[in-house]
Amino acid sequence: MKHLTxxxxxxxxxxxxxxxxxxERCDFLIDLGFELxxxxxxxxxxxxxxxxxxxxxxxxxxxxxxxxxxxxxFEANSDALIVxxxxxxxxxxYNGKPxxxxxxxxxxxxxxxxELDKHLxxxxxxxxxxxxxxxxQFAVESLATA
Amino acid sequence: MFPIDTxxxxxxxxxxxxxxxxxxxFLDTAASAQKPQCVIDKEREVYxxxxxxxxxxxxxxxxxxxxxxxxxxxxxxxxIGADSSEEIIFTSGATMSLNLVxxxxxxxxxxxxDEILLSEMEHHANLVPWQLVAKERGAVLKFIPLTADGQLDxxxxxxxxxxxxxxxxxxxxxxxxxxxxxxxxxxxRAHAVGAILVVDGAQSVPHLPVNVQAEGIDFLAFxxxxxxxxxxxxxxxxxxxxxxxxxxxxxxxxMIDRVFKTHSTWSAPPAKFEAGTPAxxxxxxxxxxxxxxxxxxxxxxxxxxxxxxxxxWDALMAIPGMVIHGPPPxxxxxxxxxxxxxxxxxxxxxxxxxxxxFVRHGHHCTMPLHDKLGLSATVRASFGVYSNDEDIHQLxxxxxxxxxxxxxx
Numbered sequence: 001m002k003h004l005t006x007x008x009x010x011x012x013x014x015x016x017x018x019x020x021x022x023x024e025r026c027d028f029l030i031d032l033g034f035e036l037x038x039x040x041x042x043x044x045x046x047x048x049x050x051x052x053x054x055x056x057x058x059x060x061x062x063x064x065x066x067x068x069x070x071x072x073x074f075e076a077n078s079d080a081l082i083v084x085x086x087x088x089x090x091x092x093x094y095n096g097k098p099x100x101x102x103x104x105x106x107x108x109x110x111x112x113x114x115e116l117d118k119h120l121x122x123x124x125x126x127x128x129x130x131x132x133x134x135x136x137q138f139a140v141e142s143l144a145t146a
Numbered sequence: 147m148f149p150i151d152t153x154x155x156x157x158x159x160x161x162x163x164x165x166x167x168x169x170x171x172f173l174d175t176a177a178s179a180q181k182p183q184c185v186i187d188k189e190r191e192v193y194x195x196x197x198x199x200x201x202x203x204x205x206x207x208x209x210x211x212x213x214x215x216x217x218x219x220x221x222x223x224x225x226i227g228a229d230s231s232e233e234i235i236f237t238s239g240a241t242m243s244l245n246l247v248x249x250x251x252x253x254x255x256x257x258x259x260d261e262i263l264l265s266e267m268e269h270h271a272n273l274v275p276w277q278l279v280a281k282e283r284g285a286v287l288k289f290i291p292l293t294a295d296g297q298l299d300x301x302x303x304x305x306x307x308x309x310x311x312x313x314x315x316x317x318x319x320x321x322x323x324x325x326x327x328x329x330x331x332x333x334x335r336a337h338a339v340g341a342i343l344v345v346d347g348a349q350s351v352p353h354l355p356v357n358v359q360a361e362g363i364d365f366l367a368f369x370x371x372x373x374x375x376x377x378x379x380x381x382x383x384x385x386x387x388x389x390x391x392x393x394x395x396x397x398x399x400x401m402i403d404r405v406f407k408t409h410s411t412w413s414a415p416p417a418k419f420e421a422g423t424p425a426x427x428x429x430x431x432x433x434x435x436x437x438x439x440x441x442x443x444x445x446x447x448x449x450x451x452x453x454x455x456x457x458x459w460d461a462l463m464a465i466p467g468m469v470i471h472g473p474p475p476x477x478x479x480x481x482x483x484x485x486x487x488x489x490x491x492x493x494x495x496x497x498x499x500x501x502x503x504f505v506r507h508g509h510h511c512t513m514p515l516h517d518k519l520g521l522s523a524t525v526r527a528s529f530g531v532y533s534n535d536e537d538i539h540q541l542x543x544x545x546x547x548x549x550x551x552x553x554x555x
Contacts, residue, residue: 023500030493030551054508055492056522080490081552 004035009092013113022119029085036084036091039077050130054123055080057087059131061138063099069094072139076131086128089114090135099139107132148450153442154532156182156221168502171540175347176321176481176528177506178371181435185223188434189376192427200426201400201417218433219416225436226366229385235389235416236424239380240348241271243367244315246382246419247344248275251365251392252313258284261311263341264289265298265327266518267320270459270511271498272346272367272493276315292518293316296323303335312340318350322512322526323472324455324481326354342388348372352530353451355444355478358383375435376428376544382419389415396421439531447531451480454529458482458538467554471519480529483510486545488554491523497551498525501544503537 002011019025043060048055061074074095076087093110094102111117111128119130154160157180164170172180192214198207200215216231223231237243256262262276266289280287291299299318307314314336319326329350333343342364347356351366352373358366365388370379384392393403398421403411410415412418414510439447456475459482462468467487474480486494495507506526509516516522527541547554 026496026500027551034553054523055490080492082493083490139401 004032004088004091005037007092010112012089012092016114022115025115026082026085026119029088030081031085032088033078033081033084036077036088037075039075043075044077050076050127050134054127055083057083057127057131059134060136061140065094066098067097070142071098072102072135072142074135074138083124083127086116086120086124087131089116090128090131094135099142102139103136103143148446150450150532150534154534156438157266157532158183158186160532164502167322169536169540171501171503171537171544173503173505173527173529173533173537173541175530175533176372176526178377179302179352179374179530180532181374182375182438184438185375185393185431185435189427189431192430192494197427200429211430214430214433215424215426215438218429218436221433221436222251222381222383225440226351226383228361229359230386232415233383233386233389235382235384235419236429237367237371237380237419238378238425239371240346241368241369241380243365243380243382244271244344244346245275247315247365247367247384248279250395250419251342251384251388252276252279252285253283254392256280256283256285256312256328256545260285261288261308262286263288263290263307263314263336265316266292266313267296267298267323267325267512267515268317269321269346270513271348272315272344273318273514276313277547285312286310295474295477296320297325297477298327298332300328300331307335307339307341309339311336311339313344315344315346317346318356319354319479319481320472320512320515321349321481322483322510322515322524324475324483324528326350326363326477326479329356329363330361333432337362349479349481353438353444353448355448358385364388367390370428370432370435373435374439375432376425378433379425379428384415386415389419394418394421398422406551428509442531448479451529451533452476454533454535455482457535458527458529458541461538461542462545465542465549467549468545471521473525480533481526482528483524483526485521485524486512486549486554489548489552491525493552494525494545494548497548498541500539501547503541503544506539 048058050059055078057078059076078084081134124142131146152435159180196207196210200211219231219234293299336343342363345363347366347368351368364384364385371377401421460477470484491507508523
């Protein structure tokens with residue numbers, strides 16, 4: 001498999017397409033979870049906790065200059081591996097993208113394509129929704145201050 | 147020999163394979179039990195043959211429904227050793243039963259500065275209602291501490307049970323640790339200081355014989371769905387004098403004697419606490435569930451479940467990194483909450499599901515207990531009368547599978 005850092009969202013779609021069932025996809029998510037860059041422990045504080053998750057999730061985002069203008073970069077970690085895999089999906093969706101592009105991407109469509117909407121429990125979906133909201137909110141704020 | 151195969155054959159859900167022919171190992175009975183065919187049939191039979199509202203019609207269906215609901219009430223009274231069926235109130239579940247006591251008896255009889263004594267292992271349903279009423283009445287919540295292995299530290303009871311205590315509310319069996327608590331001794335000690343004893347029997351009543359009179363229990367709450375009966379129905383037992391003295395809970399139909407424009411008078415218990423249309427078919431089917439578990443024999447079922455728990459304990463403890471929380475098998479019911487070093491409970495539960503093993507993960511509605519143990523979550527496997535050794539084997543294999551996926555092997 002390709003490493004997370006070399007993958008695009010489109011490549012994730014085609015990887016998922018080649019898989020037979022949700023079990024394989026779940027294994028793939030776990031493998032992606034192992035590839036998620038480790039956050040510094042000083043960022044794993046209460047202020048960075050994403051609520052609505054049953055496992056612990058920490059998320060920090062910042063704006064960085066990119067080749068074609070400012071982009072949003074984020075780091076997030078969870079103590080649960082399947083959740084880490086879901087964070088990896090968000091990472092492919094949002095990391096290093098301009099704020100405008102982040103807001104234009106409809107997360108529901110992505111989750112539908114990946115069938116996450118069908119296979120995640122409602123608490124997982126809530127947790128994932130919480131992370132999406134945190135990133136989108138950050139994108140909104142970065143546009144407002146730009 | 148416990149007739150486990152005959153028992154399992156009566157639970158249609160257990161013989162239905164999961165997709166890909168995977169065998170089901172249902173190990174979440176502490177959350178809700180599966181139903182035997184006779185309970186499913188009874189509930190449907192009510193709708194197919196005699197359904198009508200209860201306590202309202204003189205027509206034949208009304209009479210049949212009334213008679214069958216009262217038959218369930220009598221059976222429950224007998225099942226828990228109550229003096230009379232008038233001490234049995236139908237509720238929606240153990241949660242409502244406990245809230246009923248908090249919102250009526252405690253509101254009326256707990257005053258500023260009085261104490262309510264709980265334990266550190268209580269389910270939120272036997273904690274939050276007391277927090278609400280304590281705040282409203284200016285009462286103080288106190289907690290019986292736990293020993294290192296998750297039992298009530300009875301040696302410290304003298305220190306926390308004072309003459310200011312009005313009410314002691316404790317679980318009969320912890321839904322997380324499985325600990326079986328010494329209810330009769332707690333009743334004696336509570337009564338000695340003039341307090342009443344409320345028992346959360348959600349986990350204990352389905353698995354341990356109980357006798358409210360012999361054990362001195364003043365209020366006993368339990369749910370129908372955990373005792374192989376339907377969801378949506380529960381029971382509150384209350385000693386007659388207490389039920390008579392306390393004000394009603396919900397207002398509405400059936401709970402009144404006479405209604406005037408500006409005030410009302412109340413029916414006698416249990417009707418006083420049963421406003422509105424009850425869960426008719428579910429109450430009647432709960433009677434069938436009790437009849438069924440009595441035919442199996444609660445003592446025989448308990449002995450069988452104890453054996454199973456011991457074997458599960460032994461098998462799980464052989465897994466590297468395994469920690470089972472709470473007391474040794476001899477001091478607990480069929481509940482094993484555990485963690486595996488390096489595996490998040492949420493990941494474990496999801497991977498176990500892949501192998502057909504259905505377990506609960508999370509804080510099991512016992513956040514303060516998890517805080518005390520320094521845990522954010524655990525995985526819980528719990529047994530019922532239909533659980534067997536194959537379930538244990540499948541659980542152990544599934545944990546090994548999960549450890550592999552999580553790169554712990």
